[in-house]
Amino acid sequence: MALILANARLIDPESGYDGPGALRIEDGLIADVAKGATPAAPEGAEVMDCGGMPLAPGIVDMRVFVGEPGARHKESYRTAGAAAAAGGVTTIAVQPDTDPPVDDPAVLEFAMRRAERASLVHVAPMAALTRGMKGREMAEYGFLLDAGALAFTDANQPVADPTVFRNCLDYAHAMGALIVHHPQDPAMTAEGSVTESLYASMLGLPGAHPFAERIMLERDMALVEITGARYHADLVTTRGALEALRRAKDKGLPVSAATSHHHFTLNEHDLADYPTFFKLDPPLREEEDRAAVAEAVAEGLIDVLCSSHRPQDEESKRQPFEIAAAGAVGLETLLPGALKLWHDGAIGLPALFERLSLAPARLLGLPAGRLAAGAPADLVLFDPDAPYVLDRFALRSKSKNTPFDRRLMTGRALRTFVGGREVFTHGVV
């Protein structure tokens, strides 16, 4: 049966359209897009009035950790899927740093079976770049691609050895695979739990120099130049790294980059009272970096916005800052976090959803991210102006470690559709 989403403000990142219109959904796909008008409803079609609210392609989140297998107490596919749906995220690209890591087709298949049964949203699996994510030998890319892997990454564990990384890039390139890397020099960040700065010195916390990011990215750009491989920097958070990224793009290298909403909405001054929910990897940066990252997103130098969703249980966080686990849940705060850029007047909604939906979908080779006939009906209807105070205990994630607890947020998903099926309904429209 057809479903008409009528009286919407359509946000299409592909065409740049931001205006009134309606969609017809049939068989899980977008069957028709009517810009500026409502299409005639076929016999028996259900019509849903969107109340003039923005309707955009569902978010494709490229950086999500789910604890299956090995850490289900932190997050399962069921809870991650529910959190994603509530956040307007319709595809989660999952990190391979589970226990055991996804460096073997059997583990990948296990995780996908679990995901298919339990997750409300699509799951796009990433596999390990190196065996055991130890940075020494490359993983079995061919087998893993055949099993459904969409990209290769060692998650938060950078590959330190340049020869190993070069070989990974070379080999994967021959298969057209996307390499996702976390640009942080591991030796420079080994002891740091915050960004090295005057502020960190005052807090007495051991810092990692922000150039740890730039140095690793510069190395990676050189290796991309040698190999020609498709490379995605999974988190870019500093001015120095942005310069390196710009140079690489100017040279025409096949590179892209993401940042998380935490890194352009928060800065190191949020660490005043040693709150471990603010301990992230990479750490929160100086205000100048935060502002530069926000600008780079608006400008398009940073291609992708992600949640960097890393659930941590209470035990991991109830520790002194230096030894507490890093990471924050983000699936339900990504949309309001990203909308801050729109509220600040830095970016239009189609461009914002280009970063949230279309660009990550293209990188992963998925047909999502567009409002076009034939595209999957993965959609989010949202109220960009809805104000609310975030209560971490109301989050759908199994873990509740968010730095936004008790903060005033603006914007939230009202309805989320995956393959034409409504998987989240929050407000009455």
Place this chain on the structure above:
Amino acid sequence: MFAHRHLLGIEALGRADIETILDLAEDYVALSRQRDKKRAVLKGLTQINIFFENSTRTQASFELAGKRLGADVMNMSLASSSIKKGETLIDTAVTLNAMHPDLLVVRHQHSGAVALLAKKVNCSVINAGDGRHEHPTQALLDALTIRRHKGRLHRLTVAICGDINHSRVARSNITLLNRMENRVRVIAPPTLLPTGVGRMGVEVFHDMRKGLEGVDVVMMLRLQQERMQGAFIPSNREYFHRFGLDEEKLSHARPDAIVMHPGPMNRGVEIDPNVADDPKRSVIQEQVEMGVAVRMAVMDLLARNIPNMAA
């Protein structure tokens, strides 16, 4: 009027607070030199010293201070043990809180850990050193020592020399000395200075002789031997040659300059034995004495704010 519930760092103390503590500590210096050293101001109160990081000297100083004031003192050395058992710091705090202590004296190897613990307990908490963040009673005892020798605690020039980067003593002292309107210099190789130190209200020197020129007080810091592997300094002997305090380098300071060290000292690494043990210049032993008096003063003042004491 001393309105604080905890002593977590110098940062929270105003100038009047510092003077209140030092004035009261003077009384306790006198008391500690008498035959009868006991007072009953903490009678009936329980003081627990929890040291997650070993420190014989500081722990003994707090223990003695509590006992002289009549508290029931218990010592717990938890170096790494609770973490090995998988217990979080907050679990430890909740457990301790159930024992109804009145004063907790806490040392921890991680910055901010004492403040975290203080949020979870009902009693007063004294920071006996957290990571590389603060060591407030050390700064206060240093201040008392300086005031007794110089007759004042303002408009002095103080040089803090050595491993500033890893030192909580340095951070607390910089804050306290700035608050009392002194000129503070730090002298160290760049590898042992924290990022942004130049914006902490200090003058930065990499040359010992220039840095010591005309100073009233020379504070030496222990070179953290356990961190000497790697690239911080080339070697002990090279470091001593450039940054170790000997008589020649000290001759650049004022003739009446005093020499301080929080201990334990590495003689021949950051300080020459002849300087360290020179009774005319070194006040290092006196710092230990002032430590007990300052800790008595701090505990006395905090105890006055314990609700059931006021009733």
